[in-house]
Amino acid sequence: MSRRRAFERTVDFLSACTEPVGGLTYAFILVEVAGPGRPPRLPEAELELKRRFRDPARLAANEVADALTFLDEIAPQPTSQWGLAPIWFRVGSSFRIKDPATGRPLRGQDQERYRGVEYAGRVPLGTSGLGLSLHNHASLAINLCIPDADQETLDRVVPWLQEHLPFRLSPKQWRVWTPTRTGTFKARRMSAPGP
Secondary structure, eight states, rough: OOOHHHHHHHHHHHHHEEEEOOOOEEEEEOOOOOOOTTTOHHHHHHHHHHHHHSSSBBBBBHHHHHHHHHHHHHSSSSOOTTTTOEEEEEEEEEEEEBOOOOOSSSSTTOOGTTTTTTETTTEEEEOOOEEEESSSSEEEEEEEETOOHHHHHHHHHHHHHHHHHSOOOOOOOOEEEOTTTTTTTEEEEEOSOOO
16 A cells, blocks of 8 residues: 555545544654664755655654655655665644544543553553554554443444454454452454354
8 A cells, every 4th residue: 555545545434434533643754763773864865855854753742744745755765674664744634533423432441441551562451542653654552442342332343443454453452351359451362253
């Protein structure tokens, strides 16, 4: 999928299926990796990035079109032996998942009720979010949290989310979190919802 198409599909998913918590964030990242897998530098492109954008690490929404054009202009970027390109454009979002039946957020999406327990690196239970990375390729990392979901809710919501996502959800990454006697939460694997 092209970078522009990945961006459009991600924005379409957010618009159709989520209620934002804060706005989208946009940033250019210069990939810094130590050792032999370090991506090559693009000094001319880095200078142009600084010239063209007031603050490449924090872009405004009205700069996104130019950011995508800039990526097209420097493509394809040279890569390291691990396939790392030196300049990435990142889009981030925190959100609540909507109920497809009502268009309102599903109940229970509140990190306070989970006492700060994280289900992924710095992603608290009760929250959902995504990060889209665009460089020579597009990659999307997403965390979805559907609190208090019974089987009927999962069977209704997950296929609807899948219909709008620009990739297939993995059947291996599903967890259910249950409270423990000590007041924390424990994860256990569950089967992927849906048919």
